[in-house]
Amino acid sequence: xxxxxxxxxxxxxxxxxxxxxxxxxxxxxxxxxxxxxxxxxxxxxxxxxxxxxxxxxxxxxxxxxxxxxxxxxxxxxxxxxxxxxxxxxxxxxxx
Amino acid sequence: xxxxxxxxxxxxxxxxxxxxxxxxxxxxxxxxxxxxxxxxxxxxxxxxxxxxxxxxxxxxxxxxxxxxxxxxxxxxxxxxxxxxxxxxxxxxxxxxxxxxxxxxxxxxxxxxxxxxxxxxxxxxxxxxxxxxxxxxxxxxxxxxxxxxxxxxxxxxxxxxxxxxxxxxxxxxxxxxxxxxxxxxxxxxxxxxxxxxxxxxxxxxxxxxxxxxxxxxxxxxxxxxxxxxxxxxxxxxxxxxxxxxxxxxxxxxxxxxxxxxxxxxxxxxxxxxxxxxxxxxxxxxxxxxxxxxxxxxxxxxxxxxxxxxxxxxxxxxxxxxxxxxxxxxxxxxxxxxxxxxxxxxxxxxxxxxxxxxxxxxxxxxxxxxxxxxxxxxxxxxxxxxxxxxxxxxxxxxxxxxxxxxxxxxxxxxxxxxxxxxxxxxxxxxxxxxxxxxxxxxxxxxxxxxxxxxxxxxxxxxxxxxxxxxxxxxxxxx
Numbered sequence: 001x002x003x004x005x006x007x008x009x010x011x012x013x014x015x016x017x018x019x020x021x022x023x024x025x026x027x028x029x030x031x032x033x034x035x036x037x038x039x040x041x042x043x044x045x046x047x048x049x050x051x052x053x054x055x056x057x058x059x060x061x062x063x064x065x066x067x068x069x070x071x072x073x074x075x076x077x078x079x080x081x082x083x084x085x086x087x088x089x090x091x092x093x094x095x
Numbered sequence: 096x097x098x099x100x101x102x103x104x105x106x107x108x109x110x111x112x113x114x115x116x117x118x119x120x121x122x123x124x125x126x127x128x129x130x131x132x133x134x135x136x137x138x139x140x141x142x143x144x145x146x147x148x149x150x151x152x153x154x155x156x157x158x159x160x161x162x163x164x165x166x167x168x169x170x171x172x173x174x175x176x177x178x179x180x181x182x183x184x185x186x187x188x189x190x191x192x193x194x195x196x197x198x199x200x201x202x203x204x205x206x207x208x209x210x211x212x213x214x215x216x217x218x219x220x221x222x223x224x225x226x227x228x229x230x231x232x233x234x235x236x237x238x239x240x241x242x243x244x245x246x247x248x249x250x251x252x253x254x255x256x257x258x259x260x261x262x263x264x265x266x267x268x269x270x271x272x273x274x275x276x277x278x279x280x281x282x283x284x285x286x287x288x289x290x291x292x293x294x295x296x297x298x299x300x301x302x303x304x305x306x307x308x309x310x311x312x313x314x315x316x317x318x319x320x321x322x323x324x325x326x327x328x329x330x331x332x333x334x335x336x337x338x339x340x341x342x343x344x345x346x347x348x349x350x351x352x353x354x355x356x357x358x359x360x361x362x363x364x365x366x367x368x369x370x371x372x373x374x375x376x377x378x379x380x381x382x383x384x385x386x387x388x389x390x391x392x393x394x395x396x397x398x399x400x401x402x403x404x405x406x407x408x409x410x411x412x413x414x415x416x417x418x419x420x421x422x423x424x425x426x427x428x429x430x431x432x433x434x435x436x437x438x439x440x441x442x443x444x445x446x447x448x449x450x451x452x453x454x455x456x457x458x459x460x461x462x463x464x465x466x467x468x469x470x471x472x473x474x475x476x477x478x479x480x481x482x483x484x485x486x487x488x489x490x491x492x493x494x495x496x497x498x499x500x501x502x503x504x505x506x507x508x509x510x511x512x513x514x515x516x517x518x519x520x521x522x523x524x525x526x527x528x529x530x531x532x533x534x535x536x537x538x539x540x541x542x543x544x545x546x547x548x549x550x551x552x553x554x555x556x557x558x559x560x561x562x563x564x565x566x567x568x569x570x571x
Contacts, residue, residue, distance in 0.1 A: 007448065014407060014451045015414070015428075016444055017436030029506055030449055036507055037396040037462070043472070044465040051471035054303065057332040073196050079421035086416050089427040 002031045097124045099259040104168055104316045107262060111157055111167050118157070118167035122150040122211050125169045129213070129260045136236050138245070138254040140174055141182060142214040153209040165323055166209035171261035173252050174215045175222055175298040176307070178202050181212075185298050186230035187220045189438035190419045199296020200331065201265060201307055201324045208323050213261050216251030220440045222272055222300045223406065224248050225512045228503050229442045236499070237280060240539040243496040246276030252310050253280040263311040263320050267297055269304045270398055271491075271516025274528035277310050278491035278544025281530050283561070284310045285317045286516075288552050289523030290335045292321075293328030301405035302333075304398075304520040314529060314561035321554060337552040343485060347560055349376065350386030350484030358392065360511060362494040364534035368543045369490045372531050375567045384484055388476040391518055393469050398517040399510060400453050400466035407450025410443065445506065474522045477548075486560050487548040489515045491528040495541035519548055527557040529564045 007023045007030070018026070071084060080087040097116055110116055126146060133139050143149075146169075156162040172178060175185040177195035179202075184190040198206065205212075219229035227235040227250030235250040237243040238258040245254040249266030253276035256264050266273040268286040277284025285308040292307045299305060309320035328334045351373065356366070373383050415421035415434030422433040436444070453462035480487055493514055502509040519526035531545040545564060549556040 002452075006452075010448050010451045010455070011432075013455070014447050015411075015431040015435055016439070016447060017429075017432040018444070022441075022444075026445060026448055029445060030452065032507055033399060033449060033510075034452075034462075037400055037466075039393060040396050040400065040462070040465045040469055043390065043393045043396070044468045047465075047468035047472050049468070051468070053471040053474050054467070059332055070196075074417075077193060077196055077418040079415060079419065088416055089430060091427050 002027045002034070097121060099124055099128060099262075102262060103313050104164060104262065104311070104319050107168060108162075108164050108166075112162065114157075118150040118154045118211065119147060121167060122146050122169055122213070125213055125259070125261060128258070132238070132258045132260060135241055136238055136245075136254050136258050136260075137233050138216050138235050138251045138258060138260055139171070139214045140184070140186065140217050140232055140251070143181065143212060146211060146213055149211045153211065156209055163208045164319055165205065167211060169211045169213050169262050170205065171213055171216045171252060171255035171264035172202070173249055173264070173266045174218050175267060176202065176265060177296040178212060178215075181215070183215065183298075185221045186218045186232055187438070187440065187443070188231045188420065189413050189434070193419050197296060200293035200328045202296065204324050216255050216264065218251055219248035220443050221298065221410070222248040222267055222269055223442050223446055225271065225275055225509055226497070226499075226502065227251065227276075228499065229440055231440060234499055237496045239281060239541055240496065242498055243541070244279070244499055246279035246492070246496065248272040248276075249284075249310065250276045253277050253282055253284065256280070256282045256310050256312060263309055263316050265307060265320075265324075266310055267300075267305060267307050268520065269301045270402060270520050271513045273308045273310060274516050274526060274544070274546060275492050275512065278528045278530075278546075279496040279542065281542030282310055282312055283314050283317050283530065284308065284528045285321060285554070285557070286519055286526045287321065287325070287554065288337075288525040290333050291325050291337065291525070291552065291554070293326070293331040293334045295328055295330035299409045301402045302409060303405060304402060306520070314527070314558055314565050317527070318558045340552065343553075343556050343559060346380055346382070347486055347563070348382045348384060348484045350384050350480050350487045352388040352391055352487070352489065353385050354387055355391045356489065360493055360514070361490065362534070364495060364536070365490045365493060365543060368532045368534065369545065372545055372564070372567065373488070376563070379563070379567075381563075386480045386484055386487065388480055388487075390469065390472040390476050394473055394518045394521060395510060395514055397466045397469050397473065397521055398513065400462045401470065401521075403446040403450035404454050404463055405450070406446045407454065410439070410447050413439070442506075470521050473518060477518075477522050477524060481550045485549070485556055489546050489548075491515060491544035491546040495534040495536060495543055515546055524551055525549055525554045525557055527561050529561045530568060531564065532568065
């Protein structure tokens, strides 16, 4: 059973502000979805613990592009900037 | 006046080569059609102001002999695919002011062909939905019945082609988002093999599921576009070239998971049309084999755990700092929470919260891990099926186009619309939706579609068999 408190915790983790009314709706909707997907418990009983069906593809961390060549192109899309930086509010407060 | 309703890429190309009409004439015909029809249908979010300049610029390729098959062909592009210097918003308020910083790889490839970009088309916000009702810019209506949805999430891409507002379009498909709207609008839609087409420059939703693909009026049109956009790309590490395979020969063997089809929830008109299609195929000498795929019934459950999990990670990048809009608040944390709370829509918020839940400590094993285990079982079902058959057939959508608002209050009933399509995304195989007939509902003729699924990298078999299905329709 998903409670309103659970939804508040998840919303905090996901950095999403929710109105009070939406918290209750979401609690019941997510409960219903989790109720639907519960069949996975049964379906997975005969499944191998691990499979090689999916794998990650990595590249070597080398040959970076020249520093700064895309900076202006990317910064121009930001809502707030200061020179060559993204501008954000202070993270640590004094009090 | 050019007859757009019967126009195909090859016909247009021949006419442009012969000089029957110019790229300019062709683009103008589509623009006129968009002007008349888009106010009712709402397929386009923006028609580009420079369409005629684009047409002018590529016309010379017909004079100097450098014209390719796609030169001058008018395209509609889904709003989550980046075209440098143009707005791209994924139909979300959080990207209301975003201008793309670079071209998606598929766009650079089309640019080289010399296509004309008519505009960007509507979608469910960040491709999350099956009806285009989740767009921040209003629903896209079905050209066959304005009271009904065009499907989604690539509803604008499908409706644009169906209303002759573009010859072809690009969409993206995470759980059926190309095939389902194509089916509901009576056009052809291809979900490509995972990795066959670069996703560089498409806004990510579920990274182990997403694929870009074409929508067109004919199988051949989607084939031509597919051939222009495929290929390994250094900017998408999941992309790859197809391994060598020998061309399919002889008659097709078709598998149908009948037990999965007869579990209820499928509209009678859809089942009847599907069975009729099977009979016609049999009459052509095609063998139809009952192919049990026992784990298909778990596909939706797997999908609705894995997809939100991937969504919650991918959507973390929208924080009001790097791009898009920002709601200014008292501190950085509140900047994040208000920007995301106010500018992301309800369905997007719901999926992020659900994804955060299934990935959280204590639940990861119960949901995410189990979903991955069952995903491998479903993949195994397909592997076994393709040992016996060439193509797996199901309907594309369990119902014809539904009424606007009919499912929007109940997320689960909306999710059920994906029942036949999510499997291809979970397994990574290619799938094609081809029109297969019509259903009469309240006096309206609503298109139905049939879905063909082939082994990894075997789009060639989809095209070959898709043309057979297309011919059934025209001879009936």
